[in-house]
Amino acid sequence: MLATHGDSAKIIAGGQSLVPMMAMRLVRPAWLVDINEISTLKFVKIEENAARIGACTRQSAVERDDALAARVPLLRQALAWVGHAQTRNRGTVGGSLAHADPSAELPLAAQLLGAKMMLRSAKGTRALAAEKFFSGPMSTSARPDECLEEIHWPVWSEKRTGSAFTEIAIRHGDFAMVAAAAQVALDGDGRCTRAAFGLGGAGGTPLAFPKIAARLVGAKLDDGAIQSAASDAAKECDPGADLHATKEYRRHLARVLVARALTEACENAKRQ
Amino acid sequence: MSETLHKVTVEVNGKRREAQVPARLSLVDWLRDELRLTGTHVGCEHGICGACSVMLDDEPVRSCLMYTVQANGHRVTTVEGLANHDRSMSVLQDAFCETHGLQCGYCTPGMLIAAQGLLNANPNPTEEEIRDAIGGNLCRCTGYQQIVEAVELAAKRMREAK
Numbered sequence: 001m002l003a004t005h006g007d008s009a010k011i012i013a014g015g016q017s018l019v020p021m022m023a024m025r026l027v028r029p030a031w032l033v034d035i036n037e038i039s040t041l042k043f044v045k046i047e048e049n050a051a052r053i054g055a056c057t058r059q060s061a062v063e064r065d066d067a068l069a070a071r072v073p074l075l076r077q078a079l080a081w082v083g084h085a086q087t088r089n090r091g092t093v094g095g096s097l098a099h100a101d102p103s104a105e106l107p108l109a110a111q112l113l114g115a116k117m118m119l120r121s122a123k124g125t126r127a128l129a130a131e132k133f134f135s136g137p138m139s140t141s142a143r144p145d146e147c148l149e150e151i152h153w154p155v156w157s158e159k160r161t162g163s164a165f166t167e168i169a170i171r172h173g174d175f176a177m178v179a180a181a182a183q184v185a186l187d188g189d190g191r192c193t194r195a196a197f198g199l200g201g202a203g204g205t206p207l208a209f210p211k212i213a214a215r216l217v218g219a220k221l222d223d224g225a226i227q228s229a230a231s232d233a234a235k236e237c238d239p240g241a242d243l244h245a246t247k248e249y250r251r252h253l254a255r256v257l258v259a260r261a262l263t264e265a266c267e268n269a270k271r272q
Numbered sequence: 273m274s275e276t277l278h279k280v281t282v283e284v285n286g287k288r289r290e291a292q293v294p295a296r297l298s299l300v301d302w303l304r305d306e307l308r309l310t311g312t313h314v315g316c317e318h319g320i321c322g323a324c325s326v327m328l329d330d331e332p333v334r335s336c337l338m339y340t341v342q343a344n345g346h347r348v349t350t351v352e353g354l355a356n357h358d359r360s361m362s363v364l365q366d367a368f369c370e371t372h373g374l375q376c377g378y379c380t381p382g383m384l385i386a387a388q389g390l391l392n393a394n395p396n397p398t399e400e401e402i403r404d405a406i407g408g409n410l411c412r413c414t415g416y417q418q419i420v421e422a423v424e425l426a427a428k429r430m431r432e433a434k
Contacts, residue, residue, distance in 0.1 A: 084409075087408065
């Protein structure tokens with residue numbers, strides 16, 4: 001279907017973003033390809049280095065999965081901010097990623113963890129890293145004939161790993177004005193051995209800051225180190241302005257929220 | 273766009289319903305206009321207000337964000353399906369009456385579905401969990417406090433009845 005109809009066809013999974021956009025006539029696909037009844041696209045498989053999630057797995061199923069929450073805790077933390085119970089019962093993990101809203105929660109989690117998108121077309125499959133996958137606001141590098149089939153979420157093997165997700169939105173469940181997430185691993189002395197963090201709603205795609213995060217490695221993540229990373233990230237991002245928030249306010253939120261996410265991630269790591 | 277009709281079989285409130293529907297007919301329009309189950313309300317028609325909430329295979333979803341063809345082979349429960357078999361009101365519905373959990377009533381069917389979904393999964397919810405469960409349902413009379421009280425009362429009575 002996708003190969004035949006190209007851009008005039010659109011895959012529908014949970015429809016929690018696509019159907020509102022169709023209702024508002026923002027998109028008018030001539031063809032909808034419904035993947036909801038493809039049971040092989042709904043699974044969670046935990047392997048040593050990655051958790052594999054089928055693209056059409058409901059967000060609520062991922063949220064409830066305790067084994068998954070133990071290996072990729074950021075997913076449950078991110079999902080707590082995604083829409084409402086009714087939308088998570090229908091909304092899918094792959095759908096949210098393929099929709100690629102720059103202020104959405106799952107794309108941010110995928111970007112900072114470096115999740116891998118497995119894309120499939122009639123011609124074959126290929127893997128695309130999150131940073132290559134998200135190409136702009138609501139757009140991805142998936143070709144019109146490709147379907148996101150599954151997502152590989154890296155599992156950090158470090159024992160003392162902690163993560164956190166936080167955001168500011170007008171109402172809980174709305175898209176974030178700015179969202180921040182972080183994951184850190186600590187050694188026995190509380191020194192950081194690995195760090196990743198990112199921002200949503202602060203640019204055209206979700207943002208990760210691998211260079212700034214790399215500077216945290218080897219340090220004790222005290223307030224000074226965290227505040228300096230947060231303000232570097234806030235300087236580097238280029239948020240837009242809209243009715244709800246100015247560019248300056250978003251940049252302010254970016255700094256405050258990155259600091260909060262890193263602090264909470266450290267606290268969670270220390271508890272492990 | 274073709275006007276091809278698609279055959280669907282959906283179990284609605286325990287009854288098997290068959291129909292021929294266009295692919296883009298939303299589930300809520302089918303329930304209201306074809307089956308005349310007008311308890312489910314249409315509010316925003318783009319998934320914000322929650323008035324159209326129904327249970328799909330026992331989990332609350334928004335029926336304005338689903339096409340009828342997508343319900344083929346599934347079970348749907350609308351607010352009409354919450355009442356007892358003798359048509360008396362359910363514990364939750366009674367609790368809404370008692371605590372004045374509704375004013376104009378427009379959001380009520382969605383609130384009932386959302387709250388029933390919560391109580392099915394969690395018989396002993398905290399106030400925070402109740403507020404979270406109805407967080408996707410807008411009440412423009414802003415009667416949220418009494419709605420929360422209704423759910424608390426229903427949860428208490430359902431636990432006591434066990």
